[in-house]
Amino acid sequence: MDKYILNINGKKQTVSVDGDTPLLWVLRDELKLTGTKFGCGKGLCGACTIHINGVETRSCQTSIDFLDDEDQITTIEGLSIDASHPVQKAWVAHDVPQCGYCQSGQIMTASSFLSRNNKPNDDDIDTAMKMNICRCGTYPRIKKAIKSAAKEMKNG
Numbered sequence: 038m039d040k041y042i043l044n045i046n047g048k049k050q051t052v053s054v055d056g057d058t059p060l061l062w063v064l065r066d067e068l069k070l071t072g073t074k075f076g077c078g079k080g081l082c083g084a085c086t087i088h089i090n091g092v093e094t095r096s097c098q099t100s101i102d103f104l105d106d107e108d109q110i111t112t113i114e115g116l117s118i119d120a121s122h123p124v125q126k127a128w129v130a131h132d133v134p135q136c137g138y139c140q141s142g143q144i145m146t147a148s149s150f151l152s153r154n155n156k157p158n159d160d161d162i163d164t165a166m167k168m169n170i171c172r173c174g175t176y177p178r179i180k181k182a183i184k185s186a187a188k189e190m191k192n193g
């Protein structure tokens with residue numbers, strides 16, 4: 038085991054883990070940030086998506102060895118205070134979640150994508166979100182929520 042200093046949600050945290058430990062398990066097991074979910078463990082479902090330096094990243098595929106304390110890691114818990122990010126507000130307004138399991142990952146992907154493109158067309162949204170799977174089929178509501186969050190981000 039080695040010691041690692043990570044910058045998570047704006048706070049430096051020290052963890053002792055093996056270097057090949059996926060960030061997902063450090064977040065969930067070591068730091069109890071359980072908003073980030075385990076789905077496939079193979080980079081295929083998007084349930085574990087977080088941001089590293091603002092870019093959506095699969096935490097199940099990111100070994101701790103590849104990170105240093107300069108990397109800004111953001112989880113769903115750190116996206117905003119009181120769920121006030123435009124994407125989170127749009128998710129509530131459009132009543133997006135069903136079981137909810139995939140939704141942290143959906144929100145983290147959508148928020149990163151919209152930070153780069155706040156005027157997305159349908160194809161842009163489909164491309165950005167296609168690797169985030171929802172077994173409950175909430176895709177139509179996700180798309181509506183992304184469009185309304187985009188409007189707020191453009192005006193804000």
Ligand code: FES
Nearest residue numbers: 076077078083097
């Ligand atoms: S759990 Fe990471 S992509 Fe599925």
Ligand code: FES
Nearest residue numbers: 136137171172173
């Ligand atoms: S809301 Fe159930 S898996 Fe997406």
